[in-house]
Amino acid sequence: MDNFRKIDIDQYDEDVLLESELYEPDPRDPAQVLDDVKQKVTAVRSSLAKGDITGALDLVLDNAPYGPNVDEAKNINLQTLLSILNSTKATEIPGVVKALSTDAQDTLMKYLYKGMAMPGWGDVSGSVLLGWHEKLTEAAGTGCIVRAMTDRRLV
Template structure:
């Protein structure tokens, strides 16, 4: 790339004092990174116990109750994503629609975040990507496209 295009690498928002920062758009996760990781490990143990009893709806609800978000919670996010994969691997595709129907709107939005995170980082997954598409399809049928819009506009990413 020639020097004629070097100006495109400049972050012009850094020179604008009126630019909104993510921290101004939502409250940060109140937990420290260590506490969020500890919570993610606790939830993973709880989910494993629930999956052992074949209680997939409760396992998913437990995961979606208080997932980590924010820039400094990467380890907790990875731990939570692996817990989500455990749930996916334990779920029959014929049960997905009924499970999704049993979730609240907030839980459906959180589930959609996890589905999109899985699509974003397929190298981290130990699941066939078509499973994510099945969850996305059933979730969209139940929650509508509003779920997609809410997730795409929410700045609290997992």
């Protein structure tokens, strides 16, 4: 009686849209993506030690891992970004956000939403994520939110 619910009817449809057709896959090998992210972590730490928050954010947001089979790299990149957000003073946020490129702002918005989706918001307080969201929306506009939510390349 319940067997009809277990049939995948999309397998019979020639015009079905596959997840892999929605965006270009990351051309890098998953092992290479993980190595790249681990190298970024050390570069980000040195940038933070110098007080270069914008440079650290640029490193994390540039060429962010996306797609299947790179979950560990995604988590490491997210934790690195959250450490940057936590270490930034609230008065510095507007200047840092305005210094980012449009693509970097969109990627930052994706990471903010990913951080908010974590159970208990992970290692970061809600006020930090919401403060960054507020300043990013003021600088980039609501278009940044729309682009982050409609882009299929999930970070």
